[in-house]
Amino acid sequence: MKAAVLHHLGEIPRYEDIDEPLRLNDQQLLLTVRAASIKNIDKSLANGSHYDSYKNLPAIVGIDGVGILEDGKRVYAGGMSGMMADKALISKNRYIALPENIDDITAAALPNPGISAWLSLYYRASIRPGETVLINGATGVAGKIAVQLSKHFGAAKVIATGRNKKILETLPDLGADEIISLTQSDADLKKAFTTELIKNSFDIIIDYTWGHPAEIILDSLTGNDLFAETHRTRYVSVGAMAGPTIQFSSATLRSSAIEMYGSGGGSVSKEIMMKIPELLLELYQLAAAGKIKIETEVMRLKDIETAWTLIEAGKRIVMVP
Numbered sequence: 001m002k003a004a005v006l007h008h009l010g011e012i013p014r015y016e017d018i019d020e021p022l023r024l025n026d027q028q029l030l031l032t033v034r035a036a037s038i039k040n041i042d043k044s045l046a047n048g049s050h051y052d053s054y055k056n057l058p059a060i061v062g063i064d065g066v067g068i069l070e071d072g073k074r075v076y077a078g079g080m081s082g083m084m085a086d087k088a089l090i091s092k093n094r095y096i097a098l099p100e101n102i103d104d105i106t107a108a109a110l111p112n113p114g115i116s117a118w119l120s121l122y123y124r125a126s127i128r129p130g131e132t133v134l135i136n137g138a139t140g141v142a143g144k145i146a147v148q149l150s151k152h153f154g155a156a157k158v159i160a161t162g163r164n165k166k167i168l169e170t171l172p173d174l175g176a177d178e179i180i181s182l183t184q185s186d187a188d189l190k191k192a193f194t195t196e197l198i199k200n201s202f203d204i205i206i207d208y209t210w211g212h213p214a215e216i217i218l219d220s221l222t223g224n225d226l227f228a229e230t231h232r233t234r235y236v237s238v239g240a241m242a243g244p245t246i247q248f249s250s251a252t253l254r255s256s257a258i259e260m261y262g263s264g265g266g267s268v269s270k271e272i273m274m275k276i277p278e279l280l281l282e283l284y285q286l287a288a289a290g291k292i293k294i295e296t297e298v299m300r301l302k303d304i305e306t307a308w309t310l311i312e313a314g315k316r317i318v319m320v321p
Contacts, residue, residue, distance in 0.1 A: 003060045003085030004304040004319070009048035012309065013061045013084070015302050021081045021089045028080060028089050029069055035108035036065030036083040037296075038307060038317045060085045062319075066098065066108045074098045076107050076280070084301060084319055096277050101288040109296045109316040113142035114283040115276055116238060117149050117206075120263035123272050125204040125234045129154030132200040135176075136217060137208030137241055139167040141294065141316050144174055146206050148292050151175035157200055161213065167314045174293065182213050189213075193220035201231040211242025222252040232257045238264070 001020045004013040023030060044050035046061055060082025067088065068074055077095035079088045098107050121127045133150045137143050139162030150158045160176035162168040168179050180192045196202075197220060207214055214237075221233060235258055252258065261267070286292040295315040299307045307317050 001086035002301060002321075003082065004062065004301060004308075005058050006046050006054060006061050007058045009046065009053060009057070011046075012305050013046065015304050018058075018060065018085070020087050023089065027092045029092050029095075031065075031067035031069060031075070031077065031079075031088045031090050033065050033067040033083055033085060033088050034074075034320065035067075035104040036062045036319050037109045037112070038319065039063075039112050041112070043308070060088075062088075064108075064111065066104045069095075074104075076111065084304065086321060096280055099281070099284055099288065102284045105296050105298055105318050105320075106287050106294060107284065108318050109141075109294050110145075110283055110287055110292075111280055113140075113145050113294070113316070114149075114292070115279060116142050116263070117146040118279055118283065119268055119272070120206050120236045120238050121146060121149055121153060121204070123268065124236045124261045124263045125206065127153045127155065127204055130156045131203035132157040132159070133204045133206065134159045134161070134196075134202050134217070135206050135208075136161045136213055137182075137239065138162050138171055138176065139164040139314055140208055140239075140241070141314060142238070143206075143208050144171070144314060145292060145294065146208075147171055147174045147176050150206075152286065152291065155204075159196055159202075161209075164313050182209070186216055189216050190220050193217055197221070202233050203231075205233060205235045207235065207237050208239040209242035210237055210240040210244065210246060212246075213242050215246050215248055218246075218248045218252050218258070221256045221258060222249065223255050232259065234259050234261065236261045236263050238262075 003018045005016050006013045045053050062082045062084035064078045065083035066076050075095040077090040081089045133155045135143055135146045138147050138160035147160055157177045159178045160171045161180045161182050163182045297312045297315045297317045301319050
């Protein structure tokens with residue numbers, strides 16, 4: 001069969017022939033793959049920067065995808081073998097039967113960014129109707145979904161930031177009430193945040209950038225009046241596109257009611273993880289109804305070397321046979 005095969009950590013996967021995976025027991029199912037998306041985690045696993053990077057090479061890349069089981073059922077699943085291939089193995093007990101009204105491309109693209117946005121807003125930030133939400137780094141795939149889910153969960157106001165001017169200007173169509181460019185000077189950026197804070201205190205900040213933009217946001221929250229009513233802000237770090245570390249004054253924590261959280265694999269309870277199939281089905285229904293939109297770029301598996309290095313801002317690249 002054909003597959004995207006990684007031979008050495010840090011290299012680009014190659015499109016080549018490889019043996020079809022063989023079921024070792026009755027707990028494994030053979031899937032004919034129809035679509036698999038390229039995600040940051042796929043690249044991290046392949047370049048060696050992820051803690052769970054490939055140990056046995058060569059290996060087929062791709063952690064999840066959409067396909068057809070031998071009984072004809074169309075499913076989404078994580079792969080026991082790499083999913084960017086004609087065939088893959090999945091667990092008998094770990095797949096989701098897809099609704100008829102969701103297409104293969106959307107079904108392959110939505111899980112990673114959609115679940116990430118849902119967990120950060122609903123479970124980590126505990127969003128409530130009527131709140132004001134700041135999405136920092138909203139021009140990425142997950143950030144765009146976070147804007148839409150914020151409104152779905154009842155946010156009264158959504159403020160979106162980003163560096164990509166073209167994408168930033170489309171975010172009001174997805175539900176953003178205000179947009180702020182991260183390309184302006186530090187002084188102007190802080191002024192923009194302060195202006196919004198005067199209008200509405202931030203109830204929730206979902207941060208996909210971390211790094212210097214986070215420092216400016218936190219600085220804008222510093223210095224609450226001692227006799228003013230305390231306003232609780234839940235700050236959730238989801239990504240680190242602008243850098244893995246920040247510096248900020250202890251005065252920020254002492255002069256404001258900031259609660260800081262992280263949203264990732266190690267921050268979510270087993271009970272919540274058990275609900276992910278249910279959440280994913282709800283995401284699929286929202287997408288099928290046009291209430292959640294995700295932009296995709298479809299490419300053939302034979303073009304994996306081009307697709308792997310392609311940067312499509314705000315879009316998810318999905319590989320098909």
